Amino acid sequence: MKLITSLLLFLSLATTSLASKGSPQTAEDKIAILETVYSNLYNAMGMNEDRPVLRLDTRRSRSVAYLKKNKDGSKTIAVEEKAFDVCMSLGEDGRNALAFLMAHELGHFRYEHHWGGEFASSFAIADIQEEIAEASKKLGELKFYETQADQMGGIYCYLAGYNIAGIGQKLLPKMYEAYGLPAINKKYPSLDQRIEITQENDKNMQVLINVYEAGTYALLLGEYSEARRCLQHCLNKGFKSREVYNNIGVASFLEAAELIGKDEVIYAYPVELDVESRIQTDNKGFAINVEELLNEAAKKFEQAIRFDPEYATAYLNKACVFSLQKKYEDAEYYGKKALRIAKENNEQNTTGNALCILGITYHQMGEQADAEAKLKEGKNDFANYLCEVNMNVVKGKRLESIEWIKRPTEGLFEAAEQTEGSLDRPKRETLDGVVDFMEDLEGEELEEVIIYKGSCYYLYLESSKILNLTTVNDEELYFQVCNKGYIGETEKGITIGTETKKVLKRYGTPDIAIPTRSGMLYYYTNPKIVFFTSEGKVERWMVYRMY
Ligand SMILES: [Zn+2]
DSSP, X not given: OEEOOSOOOOOOOOOOOOOOOSOXXXXXXXXXXXXHHHHHHHHHHTOOXXXXXEEEESSOOSSSEEEEEOTTSOEEEEEEHHHHHXXXXXXXXXXXXXXXXXXXXXXXXXXXXXXXXXXXEESSHHHHHHHHHHHTOOHHHHHHHHHHHHHHHHHHHHHHTOOOTTHHHHHHHHHHHHHTOOSOBTTBOOHHHHHHHHHHHHHHHHHHHXXXXXXXXXXXXXXXXXXXXXXXXXXXXXXXXXXXHHHHHHHHHHHHHHHHOTTTOOSOOTTOSOHHHHHHOOOOOOHHHHXXXXXHHHHHHHHHHHHOTTOHHHHHHHHHHHHHTTOHHHHHHHHHHHXXXXXXXXXXXXXXXXXXHHHXXXXXXXXXXXXXXHHHHHHHHHOOHHHHHHHHHHTTOOGGGSOOTTOOXXXXXXXXXXXXXXXXXXXXXXXXXXXXHHHHTTTOOOEEEEETTEEEEEEEOSSEEEEEEEOTTOOEEEEEEEOTTOOOOOTTOOOTTOBHHHHHHHHOSOSEEEEOSSEEEEEEETTEEEEEEETTEEEEEEEEEEO
């Protein structure tokens, strides 16, 4: 069992289905809800500077939501109270609708859309119409801006865990009615056109999400170049976030480490995804490729940092690259920076990992006492397992002689010890009756997304989604994920909503456990299944196969 702590594998799990506790009455209640949605979105954007001030506009009712530049240069993002109420009238989708509105404005903000020289935008046509008249923008241009804002907004919503698929269709007619807006207007896309834009956007988003997920799952399986190709495709299509950059960097780093081989990579780096497979790999001797990969990794981590200068994970990962490149001073600099930021933000895992890379670096520099001090601190104060492993390394042990599997992180897997019934695991897991992907899918038409040097395919079944990638070695990777509302169960009786403890009892200790933003991910190689959990419960699972 390996507990990977720093690899920020970002898997948006769309967990924000907070039960509505009656409609909010006071302005204070409303502001609190708005603030939460706004913070989630803004954090997902990975921008720290220049954050617009949020406002619930209780006086105006003509713009729905707007973004404006104040006289002192600061910016305000506002949602009108009337629009807020319309959003909340969608019940369960209320917060998704608010996210949809605000993310759209944030999309304009990100692109710095200007109208008539003034930085201003509003969701409704009422305001924008005057601005357009001033700037004499053509309808086509406006549609372009609106599409861009919707697109960027859609990405922020996904990253923040809000599900906005179909929201435009539900919300826009209600909004137009409440505001008495004409369905057809010469100077602005009509209501129907506007709904069309959002539907088109939904579709594009879904395709990007499929490629993004395929890439992330490929990374989990150690298929690094496929992971990179998928994630790079997302970046190229505008799905830009610090997590996407970071994960590409991680894929490059892990591939480089694998190519360098066990004789040279003697430490367990805190970006590791699958240390064991690397340990079993001999030096493949692709020196030029390795340097390229490491430079690529460093570049991607740097881009992640540019997105969010307070993103400790990216500093940590960059330190790992420098360590592998034997640039010790740089490794120390980035390790220290990661440590400071992680401590300030009270990020326990990353703090432990930063101590880990500093320990590794000091050992490389021949400073034995400093190395041991850092690793000891990480091990004792932050219960960092990788610090413990590397402590053994700096004391002269070889990585492959350290017993990983027998030392699961304390507490976390206690439940796995008390096995429930027999631990004989099923040989394979199935969803929607698919046993053999090659045979059972014969005749099915999978949708193709062309990515760099290949394709990614997807297929929606009744209660699941299938993703397929062909690797450069002509291996077929299949991932099948159950839908959110899936009511079936796994071979061992796990359903959506089952407590995590039960998964561990029935399936035993996972091969890999990765903390995600909202919970944990448990990865099993026998049977080939991955559970995604949130707040102690199973949220969905995925089965995978390689041919
Ligand atoms: Zn707009």
